[in-house]
Amino acid sequence: MKNFSYLANKPIAVLGSGAVGKTLAADSKLAGREVRLYGSKEFAEKSIANLHRTGIVLDGIQRNRDNFKRSGKAFLDLASSDMKEVVKGAGIICVATNAMRHEALFKELIPCLEDGQVIMTFTDNFACLLLRKMMRETGCDKDVIIGGWSSAPFGTREEIINGYRLPHVGVKYRAISLRGAALPHKDSEDFLQASKYLPSMDSVNQGDGPVMGNTILDIDFANVNPVIHVPASVLGVSSMENWSLVYGNAPNSYSMYSHGLCPSICEVQYKFYNEEITIANAIGVSCPDYKYEMFFSRRSVLTQEYMGLDKDGNDNVVFPLNQPSDEGNVGPNSIHHRYFTEDIPVSCKIYHELGEKFNVKTPIIDSMIVIGGAFHGKDYFTESKYSLEYLGIKNLNKEQLLNYLNNGII
Numbered sequence: 001m002k003n004f005s006y007l008a009n010k011p012i013a014v015l016g017s018g019a020v021g022k023t024l025a026a027d028s029k030l031a032g033r034e035v036r037l038y039g040s041k042e043f044a045e046k047s048i049a050n051l052h053r054t055g056i057v058l059d060g061i062q063r064n065r066d067n068f069k070r071s072g073k074a075f076l077d078l079a080s081s082d083m084k085e086v087v088k089g090a091g092i093i094c095v096a097t098n099a100m101r102h103e104a105l106f107k108e109l110i111p112c113l114e115d116g117q118v119i120m121t122f123t124d125n126f127a128c129l130l131l132r133k134m135m136r137e138t139g140c141d142k143d144v145i146i147g148g149w150s151s152a153p154f155g156t157r158e159e160i161i162n163g164y165r166l167p168h169v170g171v172k173y174r175a176i177s178l179r180g181a182a183l184p185h186k187d188s189e190d191f192l193q194a195s196k197y198l199p200s201m202d203s204v205n206q207g208d209g210p211v212m213g214n215t216i217l218d219i220d221f222a223n224v225n226p227v228i229h230v231p232a233s234v235l236g237v238s239s240m241e242n243w244s245l246v247y248g249n250a251p252n253s254y255s256m257y258s259h260g261l262c263p264s265i266c267e268v269q270y271k272f273y274n275e276e277i278t279i280a281n282a283i284g285v286s287c288p289d290y291k292y293e294m295f296f297s298r299r300s301v302l303t304q305e306y307m308g309l310d311k312d313g314n315d316n317v318v319f320p321l322n323q324p325s326d327e328g329n330v331g332p333n334s335i336h337h338r339y340f341t342e343d344i345p346v347s348c349k350i351y352h353e354l355g356e357k358f359n360v361k362t363p364i365i366d367s368m369i370v371i372g373g374a375f376h377g378k379d380y381f382t383e384s385k386y387s388l389e390y391l392g393i394k395n396l397n398k399e400q401l402l403n404y405l406n407n408g409i410i
Contacts, residue, residue, distance in 0.1 A: 002190045007118065007197035010091030011036055011077065015105055017047035019158040020122055021096035023169045024200045026056040026074035027154075031199030036078040038086040040101070046165055048079040060156070060170035063327075064306045065316065068174055068203040083108040092118050092198050096152070098338060099125040099346045099386075106134050113142040118194040120180075123223050124148025125346055126391055128183040128216045133392030136410075147182035147191035150213070150222035150288075151175065151305065153200050155329050160252075172329050173306040176207025179288065183216040184408030208308060214286045215405040221280050221287040226347035228300045229256065229339040230368045231268040233332050236260030237375070240332060256339065257298050257328025263321060266295045268364060273301075275362045279351060282358035284402055298325040335375045344372040345384035352381070353388045358398070 014025040017039030029035040039048035055075040062069045080086055087093060087109065097105055102125075110131075121127040128148045135142075155172040158165060178201075182191035192210045195201040204210055213219045233240070233256055243254040254260075270292060280287040290301045291314070297303060298319035307317045319325045332339040348369050355362040373380040388394035393401055396410070404410045 001193055004118075004190070004194045004197055006116070007091040007194060010034075011089060012198065013038065013086050013090035013093045014096060015083075015086070015093065015109065016096035016101075017043065017079070018097070019156045019169055020152045021094075022047075022056050022158060022167075023058060023154060023156040023171060024094050024096055024122070024152075025076055026058040026169065027070055027200045028198065029074040029076055030058065030070050030072045031202070033199060034077045035074075036080070036086045036090065037076050038083055039079065039081055040104070041081045048081070051076060051079040051167060054167040057168040058171065059168075060172055062154070062171045063173040064176050064203055064207070065308045066176055066203070066207050068176075068206065070199075070202075084112045087112040087114075087117075089114070090117060092120060092194065094198070094200075095119060095121040095127060098342055099127065100342060102127050102130055103134070106131050110135055110138055110140050113140060113144055115143040117142075118145045118191065119147070120191075120195070120198065121146075121148040122152045123150065123225065124216065124219050125223060125342070126220055126350060126386070129391040129393065132183055132408075136392070145182055145187045145191050145194065147180055147188065148216055148219050150179040150219050151224060153178060153204055155302075155306075157329060157331075174203040175305045176203055176308055177209065177211060177305060178204050179211045179213050179219055179222040181213035181216050181219050183405065185215045185406045186408070188212050215402075217283065217405060218280070218286045220347070220350070221276050221285070223347060224300075224302055224305075225339075226343045226351070227269055227273050227276065228302060229332075229343045230348060230372070231272055231364075232256045232260045232265050232300075233337070233339040233343075234368055234371050234375075235265050235268065236262075237335065240334075252333050253330060254333060255326070255328040255330045256332060257300070258325050261298055261300070261321060263296060266300070266321070269300065270295045271364045272368070275355070275360070275365050276351060279354050279358060279360045279362070282360050283354065284398065285405070296321055298323075299327055340372055340375065344369055345378075345380045346386045348372075349380055349384045349386045350388070350391070357388065357394075 011034040025037040055073045159168040182188040
């Protein structure tokens, strides 16, 4: 195992200035580290322009079994749309953007990489596969560790008032366990070790600890967003669209968890999950093990991420479907929310193609792609740029794919 003590004295670079990026940056700064935040030129005026003056307020209930909390106003060392300025000399680089922006971000990042850096993607969403492919294509051979996490280390929201983004993030919960792995997998032990030098992972490392997936594909199957968000958002769309206009509730107060979930949708989530398991087994990689009853809660399988399991492997806390709850984050607020525009054309599309490649039928996942595409007037089977070819693994057979995932040989 490598000695990563050098990371303690190096800046942390956070790429992405949305809710997750701002929270990662503020959290790490409040822990006493030097932190730089990158926001793309396209969004810089709205997302980072005034942070040097306002700072970022981090607060929220921060629910977790171990009562870990960190709050305050953080003034970052740098907030810039200059990638080179943000990344130069950094130790850990956190990627915290919507998957659709990964390619553009990586084009800027790759020429700036330095030996010894550790890149962590939150949530991975096939980012590691794309980044390694782009590095090969550009001839980048920097000695870096690249790995991803199954989720962000917290559920967080940026405060927005009538379209105006305030420098304020509210953390709903903090994870006490996350699943992570590197590409290639031979770097995974080092990748998890390096997470001890990212303060935003403190609740995980001081809780039940990170869990090592057996490859980066394991992490992409462990991403709870598609299995939770997609069926609940697609099948609950009428509740969402009627929430204010018909039912008279406050705009942007709809929660897919609190108001959309019901036993029938949870059944679909469970079947979606079983299609993921079947694909993972066909490839020869792992997938988290969730019990059937874990899906029938107003937080679905997410609860164990921040409240843990009991001695029998059951959820410490269950939020019954027959009772109201405000535990869940708000959203989605329209069919243009990332629960639709990211989770369907990215994760669902790749699951579909992996199923085709390894002879696994995916009728539930496919139905979500069809209906979600109908909402947007698109055929995501043909129009989504996310494909096995896009990720650089289309022409690999099972043995070759596993060799690449484990050893980086392609």
